[in-house]
Amino acid sequence: MPARLDRFRLIAAGQAEVAVLVVDSDVLLVERQLRAGRLNCPACSAPLAPWGHGRSRMVRGDLGARLFLRPRRTRCSGCQVTHVLLPEAVWPRRMDAAEVIGTGLEIAALGMGHRQIAAHLGMAEGTVRGWLRRFRRRSEDVRRHFTVALVALAEDPVMPEAAASPLSDAVSVIAAAHRAAAMKWPEMNTGSRWAFAGRAIGGQVLTCTTSAS
Secondary structure (H helix, E strand, C coil): CCCHHHHHHCCCCCCCCCCEEEECCCHHHHHHHHHCCCCECCCCCCEEEEEEECCCEEEECHHHCEEEECCEEEEECCCCCEEEEEECCECCCCCEEHHHHHHHHHHHHCCCCHHHHHHHHCCCHHHHHHHHHHHHHHHHHHHHHHHHHHHHHCCCCCCCCCCCCHHHHHHHHHHHHHHHHHHHCCCCCCCCHHHHHHHHCCCCCCCCCCCCC
């Protein structure tokens, strides 16, 4: 049975030369997979090997929680490219956990503005405004990606009805694809909706590049 990483990779596209590889949030599981040669390079499919760790960083979680992360670094045994393994609970170059950002996007899909969302989450208005601005730029690409994923995952896919905005459409189809994944693979934990989303699209929910934003 393929590892969960491989299953989600089947529905991800265009991730050939990323520097970040989104993996399971279970650090011990990922370490076992890495040392057993079960994590493969997204560029050439050769096994990844341990290559130290990245810099420690703090991630803001739900209800003011602070999560400390020290990402695992790996090097491909084939093409020699170095990759950082990022737990699915966080997204590349984000200081806030995927679940926190995803909650903000879901509230925005209901029609609330960034000020209301920021007050609800206890976040800075500028931070939330940045999430929404980036997601709106990505919303059509995200919607298309998860529409393809939904068709691939569901035996009889039902497309979400058109919503009030491209942002809302993207949020709806992410939720539908997550439900389809849970039904297709009931024996495994697909994780939260937004951890699934980040993993299925290689962490590129808010951005399509590896540059800081």
